[in-house]
Amino acid sequence: MNINKSIAFFQEAQKLFPGGVNSPVRAFRAVGGQPLFIERGEGAYLFDVDGNRFIDYVLSWGSLITGHAHPTVIEAIQQAATKGTSYGAPSPLEIDLAKSIMDFLPNIEMIRFVNSGTEATMSALRLARAYTKRDKIIKFDGCYHGHADMLLVQAGSGVATLGLPDSPGVPATVAADTLVANFNDLDSVEALFKKYPGQIAGIIVEPVAGNMGVVPPQTGFLEGLRKLTTEYGAVLIFDEVMTGFRVHRGGAQTLYNIKPDLTTLGKVIGGGLPVGAYGGKKEIMQMVAPLGPMYQAGTLSGNPLAMSAGIAALSLIREEECWRKLEQAAAKLEAGVLSAAQHAGVPIQQTRVGTMFTTFFSETKPTDWNTVKVANKIRFGKFFQKMLENGVYLAPSQFEAGFISTMHTDDVIEKTIGAGTEVFRTW
Ligand SMILES: *Cc1c(COP(=O)(O)O)cnc(C)c1O
Numbered sequence: 001m002n003i004n005k006s007i008a009f010f011q012e013a014q015k016l017f018p019g020g021v022n023s024p025v026r027a028f029r030a031v032g033g034q035p036l037f038i039e040r041g042e043g044a045y046l047f048d049v050d051g052n053r054f055i056d057y058v059l060s061w062g063s064l065i066t067g068h069a070h071p072t073v074i075e076a077i078q079q080a081a082t083k084g085t086s087y088g089a090p091s092p093l094e095i096d097l098a099k100s101i102m103d104f105l106p107n108i109e110m111i112r113f114v115n116s117g118t119e120a121t122m123s124a125l126r127l128a129r130a131y132t133k134r135d136k137i138i139k140f141d142g143c144y145h146g147h148a149d150m151l152l153v154q155a156g157s158g159v160a161t162l163g164l165p166d167s168p169g170v171p172a173t174v175a176a177d178t179l180v181a182n183f184n185d186l187d188s189v190e191a192l193f194k195k196y197p198g199q200i201a202g203i204i205v206e207p208v209a210g211n212m213g214v215v216p217p218q219t220g221f222l223e224g225l226r227k228l229t230t231e232y233g234a235v236l237i238f239d240e241v242m243t244g245f246r247v248h249r250g251g252a253q254t255l256y257n258i259k260p261d262l263t264t265l266g267k268v269i270g271g272g273l274p275v276g277a278y279g280g281k282k283e284i285m286q287m288v289a290p291l292g293p294m295y296q297a298g299t300l301s302g303n304p305l306a307m308s309a310g311i312a313a314l315s316l317i318r319e320e321e322c323w324r325k326l327e328q329a330a331a332k333l334e335a336g337v338l339s340a341a342q343h344a345g346v347p348i349q350q351t352r353v354g355t356m357f358t359t360f361f362s363e364t365k366p367t368d369w370n371t372v373k374v375a376n377k378i379r380f381g382k383f384f385q386k387m388l389e390n391g392v393y394l395a396p397s398q399f400e401a402g403f404i405s406t407m408h409t410d411d412v413i414e415k416t417i418g419a420g421t422e423v424f425r426t427w
Pocket of ligand 1: 115143145230239267
């Protein structure tokens with residue numbers, strides 16, 4: 001595969017941006033080689049600057065549920081642009097997108113738009129603290145909620161209690177209020193509530209973990225979180241920035257029938273433009289300024305281009321029929337990859353919920369970060385590179401989710417399975 005132009009661009013980019021990129025995983029460091037520079041996207045396909053074409057399973061990290069450059073979304077953006085790109089004042093578009101989101105996620109009674117998932121989660125946590133008048137929060141090892149200081153924390157070695165900063169620059173004092181529990185382990189959560197009585201403002205969780213690779217919740221886990229937070233007077237935050245409009249038409253909260261107090265959203269709701277949102281119970285959302293005292297603002301929040309793209313994207317995935325097709329396509333891909341690996345005798349764990357999936361090169365069933373991290377990164381790197389050579393663009397890390405879109409038709413899925421079969425045949 002000729003990637004000469006990408007090589008030249010990457011050399012130039014490395015002089016301009018740390019690591020040559022504007023978000024770390026894009027640099028391909030977890031899989032070797034170097035990133036491809038993209039010229040355009042169309043439907044299920046990405047085209048790089050050297051003219052190579054790939055079936056895309058990253059889809060802007062899950063954002064593009066209707067694929068690249070869907071005509072309906074593009075037209076909505078073009079129409080909106082002719083009317084001005086930002087008002088800094090309310091517009092009816094915000095009402096339209098809010099109502100559309102509430103139609104998918106009826107637990108959201110009131111909502112606030114922001115510009116990214118990171119902003120959504122950090123604001124939701126501030127709100128949970130304001131509402132409960134408590135400082136500590138619980139997150140789960142291996143779950144990612146954006147790069148806000150207090151969320152860049154993982155369990156220290158040994159007992160998972162006091163968080164240690166996961167990045168230099170995160171003050172230890174901030175990290176100290178972030179408690180870390182194990183995903184799918186209710187005892188680890190209850191132990192924290194017992195240890196810090198009356199101090200825990202809330203729990204933030206990816207209801208289907210996606211940022212350590214896809215790890216589904218085990219039966220009873222989310223119910224248990226709902227029960228514990230209710231019992232201890234803490235706020236339950238479902239971070240559905242990835243899972244909303246991905247694992248089910250109504251997000252993980254509908255799929256598993258759990259009512260979180262607050263929900264954070266991003267990715268799909270922007271239709272490929274930068275949007276985030278947090279919302280939930282009116283009683284809690286009333287705390288947000290200017291209705292209440294919890295301050296949170298944004299120069300470009302509710303941006304008309306972004307609102308228009310989101311409205312258009314959601315209008316395309318409203319019908320149940322669309323979700324039946326997405327489920328079918330994803331299930332077909334899952335079965336195809338699994339069967340190709342089995343024929344070749346390569347041990348993998350294929351996880352999937354709705355349109356999100358991960359192929360773990362592992363003999364251990366992934367249920368939390370401890371069982372995920374044993375996956376073989378060298379094997380994944382080899383798989384990634386061979387798939388790329390065969391025209392399939394996967395997320396460049398063992399610990400990321402893959403995504404399909406409505407443009408991943410039977411034909412596209414079959415081509416992908418063909419590529420996978422070829423990769424495993426010559427493993
Ligand atoms: C992507 C993601 C975020 C962060 O969103 P950004 O728009 O990248 O800031 C937060 N939470 C989850 C679960 C995500 O997948």
